[in-house]
Amino acid sequence: MNVLLISPHFPPNFQLFARRLKEAGATVLGVGDAPPEDLGGVRDILADYCHVPNMSEYEGLLRAVGWLTHRHGKIERVDSHNEHWLDMEARLRRDFNIFGQTPADLDFNRRKSGMKEIFRQAGVPTPPGESVESAGQIRAFVARHGFPVIFKPDVGVGAERVFRVDREEQLAGVLDYPPRRYVMEAFVEGELVSFDGLTDREGGIVFCASHRVSSGIMEIVSEQRPVHYYYTRDIPAEIEELGRRAVAAFRVRERFFHLEFLIDRQGLAWAIEINVRPPGGYSVDMMNWACDIDLYRLWARSLVCGESHFEYERKYNVAHAARRERFRYRHGHEELLRELGPMLVSHMPLPRIFRVAMGDSVYFLRHPDLPALRRAIALIEAQA
DSSP, X not given: OEEEEESTTOSGGGHHHHHHHHHTTOXXXXXXXXXXXXXXXXXXXXXXXXXXXXXXXXXXXXXXXXXXXHHHOOOOEEEOSOGGGHHHHHHHHHHHTOSSOOHHHHHHHTSHHHHHHHHHHTTOOOOOEEEEOXXXXXXXXXXXXXXXXXXXXXXXXXXXXXXXXXXXXHHHHHHHSOOSSEEEEEOOOEEEEEEEEEEOTTSOEEEEEOEEXXXXXXXXXXXXXXXEEEEOSSOOHHHHHHHHHHHHHTTOOSSEEEEEEEEETTSOEEEEEEESSOOSXXXXXXXXXXXXXXXXXXXXXXXXXXXXXXXXXXXXXXXXXXXXXXXXXXXXXXXHHHHHGGGEEEEEEOOHHHHHHHOSEEEEEEESSHHHHHXXXXXXXXXX
């Protein structure tokens, strides 16, 4: 099986997926904007690589994949692990008749407006929202749902270009210049909880997990708040039920998924969005540490060998607890290393592209007892 990876060197932790694909028997090919000498350890894994300096021009990417096809035969899978390249992946699948999601699928699982429609059809509660293009539509939405309201790009990554309007004075500026290709949504206050996992070729969920986030992504990004999130050993029953319903409705096949829900003050869950890709940062590694497994290997064997049954147990709660350089902290790094002891799995500075949303540096923790994990997070975050 020929498997094509777009930008195979990034994110760095996903280079392990390339290795696991090769171990499973795949011929691993790559295309990206990095020169071959900048690929790092993944360079020796790839059977072939095509350097495309300008990846934003689809025609150049199309020619590169055609060249790799000429050299190695039909490409049977393509992936990138990265939100930025989802559109390119989908177009390549369509143009080379490759299994997996196509541009038609992205209309529903990448556009906020499409997501809401699928959530509604599946009976999964989602905050009221609709596409808006004019001042009249915005006024009518506020009249129906009141303040606060959220404006989100119909296609966006994380909290990029998302903003909240709380009162009439703020709304006036928006009405003067209505945003284009935006979805307007009623604000729901609550705790952000995920439903993450992996499906097999038929869409069956073969692995799942759930994490909780310290604050809303919009607030973390816009206010540069301290940030932590942690995978819990137990998945809230309602989150798992609604998550499984959504994964089936979106027809997720042989892919990771990342669903975000808000649990409001009444304990009701509201679906915010789905991402048909692995959860961001080092989340896959955190799920590995939670279960003492290798999801990169399981994913590769599912893709290459069609395996669809995995044994695992959630043994630990696992946290990403970050620090930001702009804060002064009560406990220094060396003191933390002593205090955290065997609970500390790893620590590192984060790649710059992750830092706005995920912090400048991170400590990864795991413990079977959730209160103990939370106390360790508080120790890391305590400011001077």
